[in-house]
Amino acid sequence: MSKKIFSGVQPTGNLHLGNYLGAIKNFVNLQKDEKNNCIYCVVDLHAITVKQDPKTLKKNIRETTAAFLASGLDPKKSIIFNQSMVPSHSEGAWLLGCIARMGWLNRMTQFKEKAGKDKEKASVGLYIYPILMASDILLYDATHVPVGEDQKQHLELTRDIAQKFNSDFNCPGFLIPPEPLIQENFSRIMSLKDGTKKMSKSDPSDQSRINMSDEKDQIINKIKKAKTDSAELPESDENLNKRPELINLYGIFSSLQNQSLNSTINEFKGKNFSDFKNKLAEVLVEKICPISNEINKLLKDKKYIDEVLASGSVLAEKIARKKVEDIKQKIGF
Ligand code: TYM
DSSP: OOOOEEEEOOSOOOBBHIIIIIIIIIHHHHHSSTOOOOEEEEHHHTTTSSOOHHHHHHHHHHHHHHHHHHTOOOTTTSSEEGGGOOHHHHHHHHHTTTTTTTHHHHOOOOOOOOHOOOOGGOOOHHHHHHHHHHHHHHHOSSSSOOOHHHHGHHHHHHHHHHHHHHHHHOOTSSSSEEEEEEOOOSSSSSSSTTSSOOTTTTSSSGGOOOOOOOHHHHHHHHHSOOOOOOSOOSSTTEEEEEEEHHHHHHHHHHHTTOOOOHHHHHHHHTTHHHHHHHHHHHHHHHHHHHHHHHHHHHTTTHHHHHHHHHHHHHHHHHHHHHHHHHHHHHHHH
């Protein structure tokens, strides 16, 4: 069956292994099936829900685009664009914001995490961010959305908005409730310093993550210093969930090697931690360094990156505009 795929990544710098294994690697796999219609967006309007320095934002938009391209996304096969160049997303967000309920937004755990203790000081944009995300998805009639585990709740909200709109305006099937495509295993890559915390761009410690721009020595060093426990490498998956750091490193290895957790357990049983860490660092260097080299190469040609975004934005706006007009018509404008 052909799928309409939509997904986005925020250009907030420090694109990391979690973004790659949780999302971008999957974007590339979906693009490989010619029956799929793929649209990938650098969600720069989402980025400004927290304060951004204008020059850094511009740099990060190009860097995220370069990471898409370097990972294997091809502008001839997928639409690649940035959100701020397609005004229909913001207009759609207003229209859908009048459908979403306060109670739904109040349940969003990511807002609570990001706003922290002082909710009064968070931007209104951060609060209504999931509505813009719903607009991103619904304007393209996306059927499937590849994301990491942390975005699941936002997708449920998108489905609720679609269903309420269809019911309020008596137009069944008009807005399509999308299916999340979350990898069954390893959909949540954790910090290298604390296996109970998500690997994140905003962690103040650079040692907590492998960045897509890290060089060989940095990767080797970070894996060497990654937190582990003192028990031996496991013989089976029994009790593995009590060892969050180990299961995370095993998950990263398995995901990079496209193999099951059990294969990884078998590969390393009876060996030392240092054997495993050396092999993990080797595989990471092998997979990540070519991407980071390509990112740096692409970033030297800003004109090319800007052209990819500009032509992708024209294609995206055409599709999104039509849907916004249809939505407005249903509403009564
Ligand atoms: P963002 O920019 O925080 O993250 C981009 C993608 O990376 C995934 N991810 C992870 N996956 C596994 N382990 C991790 N530690 C990890 N950290 C991040 C995220 O789940 C995501 O898939 N709101 C979204 C962007 C967005 C979007 C959309 C996504 C805006 N509009 C429409 C899909 C469809 C976000 O902030 O992702």
